[in-house]
Amino acid sequence: MQSLPALLDARLRALTGVDPEMRPATKPQFGHFQSNVALRLAKQQGRPPREVAADLVAQLDVEDLCEPLEIAGPGFINFRMRSDVLARAVSSLLEDPNDGLNPARFPQRVVIDYSAPNVAKQMHVGHLRTTIIGDCFNRVLSALGNTVIAQNHIGDWGTQFGMLIEEVLDEGLDVRTLTLADADALYKRAAAKFKSDEEFAARARARVATFQGGDEESLAIWRGLVDISKPAFNVAYERLNVLLTDDDIAGESTYNDDLPVLVKELEDSGVAVVDNGALCVFVDGFDAPLIVRKSDGGYGYATTDLAAIRRRVRELHADRIIYVTDARQAGHFAQVFAAARKAGFLPDDVVAQHVGYGMVLGRDGKPFKTRDGSAATLESLLDAAEEQAAPNIALAAIKYADLSNGLQKDYTFDAERMVQTTGDTGPYLQYAHARVSQILRKAEAEDIHFGAVTVLADPVEQQLALLLSRFGEVVDDVAQNLTPHKLCGYLYDLAGSLASFYEACPVLKLEGDVRASRLALCEATRRVLAAGLSLLGIDAPARM
Ligand code: ARG
Numbered sequence: 001m002q003s004l005p006a007l008l009d010a011r012l013r014a015l016t017g018v019d020p021e022m023r024p025a026t027k028p029q030f031g032h033f034q035s036n037v038a039l040r041l042a043k044q045q046g047r048p049p050r051e052v053a054a055d056l057v058a059q060l061d062v063e064d065l066c067e068p069l070e071i072a073g074p075g076f077i078n079f080r081m082r083s084d085v086l087a088r089a090v091s092s093l094l095e096d097p098n099d100g101l102n103p104a105r106f107p108q109r110v111v112i113d114y115s116a117p118n119v120a121k122q123m124h125v126g127h128l129r130t131t132i133i134g135d136c137f138n139r140v141l142s143a144l145g146n147t148v149i150a151q152n153h154i155g156d157w158g159t160q161f162g163m164l165i166e167e168v169l170d171e172g173l174d175v176r177t178l179t180l181a182d183a184d185a186l187y188k189r190a191a192a193k194f195k196s197d198e199e200f201a202a203r204a205r206a207r208v209a210t211f212q213g214g215d216e217e218s219l220a221i222w223r224g225l226v227d228i229s230k231p232a233f234n235v236a237y238e239r240l241n242v243l244l245t246d247d248d249i250a251g252e253s254t255y256n257d258d259l260p261v262l263v264k265e266l267e268d269s270g271v272a273v274v275d276n277g278a279l280c281v282f283v284d285g286f287d288a289p290l291i292v293r294k295s296d297g298g299y300g301y302a303t304t305d306l307a308a309i310r311r312r313v314r315e316l317h318a319d320r321i322i323y324v325t326d327a328r329q330a331g332h333f334a335q336v337f338a339a340a341r342k343a344g345f346l347p348d349d350v351v352a353q354h355v356g357y358g359m360v361l362g363r364d365g366k367p368f369k370t371r372d373g374s375a376a377t378l379e380s381l382l383d384a385a386e387e388q389a390a391p392n393i394a395l396a397a398i399k400y401a402d403l404s405n406g407l408q409k410d411y412t413f414d415a416e417r418m419v420q421t422t423g424d425t426g427p428y429l430q431y432a433h434a435r436v437s438q439i440l441r442k443a444e445a446e447d448i449h450f451g452a453v454t455v456l457a458d459p460v461e462q463q464l465a466l467l468l469s470r471f472g473e474v475v476d477d478v479a480q481n482l483t484p485h486k487l488c489g490y491l492y493d494l495a496g497s498l499a500s501f502y503e504a505c506p507v508l509k510l511e512g513d514v515r516a517s518r519l520a521l522c523e524a525t526r527r528v529l530a531a532g533l534s535l536l537g538i539d540a541p542a543r544m
């Protein structure tokens with residue numbers, strides 16, 4: 001459904017040829033929207049603004065949408081939507097199986113690369129963010145009819161396995177008996193030894209080559225570490241209620257056999273050249289080249305990402321590829337995309353986007369730490385939120401705090417504030433949904449029937465209806481620009497508008513048409529709240 005404000009905007013734009021800059025009216029007596037376009041045109045044309053406004057009002061054909069237009073003050077044009085138009089918009093939403101979402105006109109195949117924890121390491125708060133954000137993108141793009149292919153690019157291959165395997169052999173461990181927390185501790189012991197013990201470091205480096213060269217003993221240890229890590233990741237995904245499964249795992253090791261082939265392609269085409277013993281791709285605008293094969297013959301993180309892009313285009317037939325990682329990897333992806341374009345792995349008609357997110361901070365403004373001062377794991381953060389509220393509310397609090405801020409910004413993890421049912425929080429939206437559900441439940445219990453929205457006399461009802469008409473447009477914007485905070489802001493406004501409606505407009509106390517119409521308005525609001533929350537990955541309870 002095209003939103004009513006968007007329809008009006010389009011007509012005024014067609015008439016004037018400029019952006020009408022429609023703004024919500026500042027006072028109810030000014031109608032629903034105001035435009036200052038006449039003032040701007042008057043300046044250009046050197047004419048009195050009220051005269052320009054009068055001309056526009058005479059020429060603008062919006063009788064089917066608006067009450068007669070009014071000119072206010074120095075030359076503002078005021079628009080008030082006709083209440084029958086608002087009523088019809090809400091009624092059609094009630095009949096729409098898509099709850100007002102606009103199915104994509106050209107559905108795409110969208111690869112989303114998110115979560116991507118590392119084997120033998122616990123997930124940290126950064127992984128919490130990518131998992132929640134990627135899950136939201138997945139839900140939004142799928143809801144609009146795109147084919148989403150989630151790719152969990154887990155770190156299951158890099159050079160860290162050299163020291164891990166050496167440490168396992170030194171300690172004589174059977175890795176299959178370890179928990180992920182044990183493996184994490186092992187990782188830390190290995191890393192410390194790698195730093196302090198040169199003989200160990202040399203063995204670890206040599207082990208990378210033996211292991212990547214296919215040595216069975218090394219591979220068995222590696223497999224063991226992968227096998228204990230995956231179920232632990234799944235426990236976290238279940239706890240987070242996200243869509244990822246084992247089927248979405250395509251870790252770094254997936255591309256192992258592709259690497260020499262890809263590198264040969266790059267060499268043959270002349271895209272990669274040897275520089276100081278390393279094979280490099282030089283891309284404009286970057287100080288250092290992208291190294292596709294190190295001088296010792298090894299391949300790194302960037303080469304694997306080139307291989308992943310190549311497959312996502314050639315085999316997964318992606319039209320759009322989205323990466324969700326912390327903002328510090330922005331440079332890496334910019335260079336990988338540029339190199340992939342140069343190599344022809346990433347054709348011009350395939351969009352590649354990196355969405356970088358900021359850090360999770362504690363109340364002290366420093367990176368969030370657990371009470372004992374160690375870097376916070378994803379689990380410790382969930383535990384902290386669950387100390388404040390029931391799991392589904394704690395989770396709503398975390399997801400909303402993560403998505404509502406503008407992804408690039410750091411956000412402060414303040415469990416006590418985030419779980420409040422007042423203010424701009426996830427639980428506040430859940431509560432709005434539960435409260436409106438309760439009214440509808442009572443109506444059902446009293447056998448009160450309702451159908452369409454027929455009367456919308458009160459200005460607060462009209463505001464609510466206007467907002468409801470905008471849902472589809474807001475979600476389109478999120479899908480296009482990957483800005484979940486706009487959906488959060490919209491739902492927050494919707495819940496606020498619903499609260500004003502309760503204050504001004506009795507529902508169950510009334511009878512007849514007005515009551516039925518208001519119940520229909522409640523039902524439409526409930527549906528949009530539930531649909532919107534579900535796109536954020538947040539559960540919408542019927543009772544709280
Ligand atoms: N494993 C990496 C990390 O924990 C993230 C991988 C992101 N995806 C990618 N294709 N590079 O930081």
